[in-house]
Amino acid sequence: MYVLIVNPTSGNGRGQRAGTRVERLLSRMGFPYQVQITQSPGHATDIARSMLQEKELQAVIAIGGDGTVHEVGNALAGTKIPMGYVPAGSGNDFALAHGIPTRPEAAVNRILKGEVRRIDTGRIGGRTFVGFAGMGFDGQVADRVNRSAFHRRLGRLAYPLGFLQTLWNYRPTRLQLTVDGKRHDMDGVWIVAVCNQPNYGGGMKMCPTASCHDGQLDLCCVHDLGHRQLIRLFPRVYKGRHIDHPSIQLHRGSRITLESDPPLLVHADGEVIGKTPLTISVFPQSLSIL
Numbered sequence: 001m002y003v004l005i006v007n008p009t010s011g012n013g014r015g016q017r018a019g020t021r022v023e024r025l026l027s028r029m030g031f032p033y034q035v036q037i038t039q040s041p042g043h044a045t046d047i048a049r050s051m052l053q054e055k056e057l058q059a060v061i062a063i064g065g066d067g068t069v070h071e072v073g074n075a076l077a078g079t080k081i082p083m084g085y086v087p088a089g090s091g092n093d094f095a096l097a098h099g100i101p102t103r104p105e106a107a108v109n110r111i112l113k114g115e116v117r118r119i120d121t122g123r124i125g126g127r128t129f130v131g132f133a134g135m136g137f138d139g140q141v142a143d144r145v146n147r148s149a150f151h152r153r154l155g156r157l158a159y160p161l162g163f164l165q166t167l168w169n170y171r172p173t174r175l176q177l178t179v180d181g182k183r184h185d186m187d188g189v190w191i192v193a194v195c196n197q198p199n200y201g202g203g204m205k206m207c208p209t210a211s212c213h214d215g216q217l218d219l220c221c222v223h224d225l226g227h228r229q230l231i232r233l234f235p236r237v238y239k240g241r242h243i244d245h246p247s248i249q250l251h252r253g254s255r256i257t258l259e260s261d262p263p264l265l266v267h268a269d270g271e272v273i274g275k276t277p278l279t280i281s282v283f284p285q286s287l288s289i290l
C-alpha cells in the first residue's frame, strides 16, 4: 500500500490539486493507497510515523514542497520505508536535486518503477534535514518568508524578496565553526549553509559540489563583506559562481559545531527549527527514496 501525505497549503494550493491527480492515477491503475491530508505544521511527521506500523506499507509519498519532504523525511530516516515525492511546493529544491519530474503523472510513474536509492541525511539538534540547513541571515530570511502568506505566494521569488527586506537591519556576527575537530573563528558572518545537495532555497547553488552520496556535508560560509557587496554577490549564487569570491569559505566534513554570540536562527530544509549553539552530523545512507 502507498500512503499519500498531502500538504494542501503547499505551493498556494498546488499540493491539493496534485494530491487529487495522484489519487486518481493510482486508483485508475489499481494500486492500493491511502490519502492523508496534513492539518498543521509537523503533522506530516506524525502521520508518516504512525504509518510505519502498517504491515503492507510499500512507500510514503510526500506531496508538497521542501517543508513536506523535511517532515516526512524526519519520520522515515533510519527506516527501510522509501519516500516517494510529487513536487507541489514553491521552491522544490529536493525535486531539482534528484531529477524528480514536476508533472504529477511523471513523478508517479517514477515512484511506481520502485527503484530505491539510499541517500545521506543530516542530523541537527535532534532532527533530520534532507537537503540543506542554514543559519544567521539565512535563518532570518526563512523565518520572514514562512510567516508571510504573501511571500509564500511568490514561489521562487520569495527568497530574493525576503533577502532584500532582511538585509538592511541585519548585523553580521562572530562565529566559531568546528568541522571534524578543526576550529575556524570567523568575524562578520552572514550565513553558514550546510548542504547535502547543491540546490538550496529555491534554485540557488549554494554548495555546487555537495552530494547526498558521499557521507559528508558541504559548508558555505559567507563572511566579512558589506551590505552592498552582498547584494552584488547574491545573483552569482544561482549559478554557483559565488564560490571564488574572497568572502566565501567552503568546508566539507561529517561533524560540525556552531557557536555564536548572540544565538543565530537556524533553519532545516527552509523550516526554522531553533538557534545556535548546535551540532550537525551526517547520517550516511539513512533515507530510502524512490
Ligand SMILES: Nc1ncnc2c1ncn2[C@@H]1O[C@H](COP(=O)(O)OP(=O)(O)OP(=O)(O)O)[C@@H](O)[C@H]1O
Binding pocket: 007, 008, 009, 010, 011, 012, 038, 039, 040, 041, 042, 043, 064, 065, 066, 067, 068, 069, 071, 088, 089, 090, 091, 092, 093, 152, 270, 271
Ligand atoms: N494544513 C496546514 N496548514 C498550515 N500549514 C501547513 C499545513 N500542512 C502543512 N503545513 C506547513 O506548510 C509549510 C510549507 O510547506 P511546504 O514547504 O511543503 O510548501 P511550500 O512552502 O509551498 O514549498 P517550498 O518549501 O518548496 O517552497 C510547512 O511548514 C508545513 O509544516
